[in-house]
Amino acid sequence: xxxxxxxxxxxxxxxxxxxxxxxxxxxxxxxxxxxxxxxxxxxxxxxxxxxxxxxxxxxxxxxxxxxxxxxxx
Amino acid sequence: xxxxxxxxxxxxxxxxxxxxxxxxxxxxxxxxxxxxxxxxxxxxxxxxxxxxxxxxxxxxxxxxxxxxxxxxx
Amino acid sequence: xxxxxxxxxxxxxxxxxxxxxxxxxxxxxxxxxxxxxxxxxxxxxxxxxxxxxxxxxxxxxxxxxxxxxxxxx
Amino acid sequence: xxxxxxxxxxxxxxxxxxxxxxxxxxxxxxxxxxxxxxxxxxxxxxxxxxxxxxxxxxxxxxxxxxxxxxxxx
Amino acid sequence: xxxxxxxxxxxxxxxxxxxxxxxxxxxxxxxxxxxxxxxxxxxxxxxxxxxxxxxxxxxxxxxxxxxxxxxxx
Amino acid sequence: xxxxxxxxxxxxxxxxxxxxxxxxxxxxxxxxxxxxxxxxxxxxxxxxxxxxxxxxxxxxxxxxxxxxxxxxx
Numbered sequence: 001x002x003x004x005x006x007x008x009x010x011x012x013x014x015x016x017x018x019x020x021x022x023x024x025x026x027x028x029x030x031x032x033x034x035x036x037x038x039x040x041x042x043x044x045x046x047x048x049x050x051x052x053x054x055x056x057x058x059x060x061x062x063x064x065x066x067x068x069x070x071x072x073x
Numbered sequence: 074x075x076x077x078x079x080x081x082x083x084x085x086x087x088x089x090x091x092x093x094x095x096x097x098x099x100x101x102x103x104x105x106x107x108x109x110x111x112x113x114x115x116x117x118x119x120x121x122x123x124x125x126x127x128x129x130x131x132x133x134x135x136x137x138x139x140x141x142x143x144x145x146x
Numbered sequence: 147x148x149x150x151x152x153x154x155x156x157x158x159x160x161x162x163x164x165x166x167x168x169x170x171x172x173x174x175x176x177x178x179x180x181x182x183x184x185x186x187x188x189x190x191x192x193x194x195x196x197x198x199x200x201x202x203x204x205x206x207x208x209x210x211x212x213x214x215x216x217x218x219x
Numbered sequence: 220x221x222x223x224x225x226x227x228x229x230x231x232x233x234x235x236x237x238x239x240x241x242x243x244x245x246x247x248x249x250x251x252x253x254x255x256x257x258x259x260x261x262x263x264x265x266x267x268x269x270x271x272x273x274x275x276x277x278x279x280x281x282x283x284x285x286x287x288x289x290x291x292x
Numbered sequence: 293x294x295x296x297x298x299x300x301x302x303x304x305x306x307x308x309x310x311x312x313x314x315x316x317x318x319x320x321x322x323x324x325x326x327x328x329x330x331x332x333x334x335x336x337x338x339x340x341x342x343x344x345x346x347x348x349x350x351x352x353x354x355x356x357x358x359x360x361x362x363x364x365x
Numbered sequence: 366x367x368x369x370x371x372x373x374x375x376x377x378x379x380x381x382x383x384x385x386x387x388x389x390x391x392x393x394x395x396x397x398x399x400x401x402x403x404x405x406x407x408x409x410x411x412x413x414x415x416x417x418x419x420x421x422x423x424x425x426x427x428x429x430x431x432x433x434x435x436x437x438x
Binding site for chain 3: 265268269270271272276278279
């Protein structure tokens, strides 16, 4: 009964979430031999002012808005 | 000094939260022999588009609005 | 489908764990109106050298061994 | 820079872990459009006496040893 | 590649967050001998109605608004 | 009452843990204006076979033993 948490930058549309939970559930079920219906996934979204690497907020590093311009958050 | 995290579907009113933290604190204090004042509880609420079981978002499974119509999220 | 995490000091016997999951599941199910079978509980145990309050490891504050001598960890 | 946590029952061999992190990283990278090298995965393993559903420890429900006899933990 | 989570009461301005991630990254890098750029920090903010100690919500204990009037949340 | 979680590679001696909790508590207390005694820190240690980046276990990337040879885990 795996419980998966996915922490990502805030702002992705629901179709991306739909795609990631489907793909991750399949990946976990197949590699760990559990039934897909036993896999729980929780998505936790973080504002860029709540995520930092190297001591710097991502809001300062990448700008405040969410976007895909070369930024993998 | 137990630290308890309760992850639930988003949308319960404050009186439900009041009731659950009181009841869980009592349950933990009595069974683990710790003083109630040492028990910390954090409630984490998830949108249905951030919770999935069986590879399907709860927003798709149960509809977008929070409600109690037979759904235990 | 609440997911509860209980973080406690390491070393309690299984009967204490049995008691706490039973009592907490009941508390959550009754106050949040979910079926008990939908409640998942994860217990995470911490060595005293991995828990600190006030900047001091509990191993230093309370001694290395687990025990109930007035210590609520 | 997604951070993924996979919580599972304790006892899988390293090749299962190798397979799951490879498959989940691929699933996340493809569906969320992030580079695979930015995906971090943490596996957290739980003893059956630290995991409960429906108010009952999995050690009591499924027996103490880890095994695949129809049990998806 | 330490991953740090900081759980705090909701409402601090961005300059406080900027200060805490800078100071914590420095503290971790120096004491654990890792490069600062390998340190990830996630800030998780909690409403007072989602945080309880001693079985009482902080919203009830301290009032609903965030403020510093002697309250360390 | 900040609750801090520090996730690191397994194997550091207790004096490193002592140093990191002292330094992080000071950093948090000073930048967020909370009393040091309200800061709780939990250290979570991960085996290299339970930590992966880029889809590869650190046990495979860096070898099974913990060590500081240029590896920041």
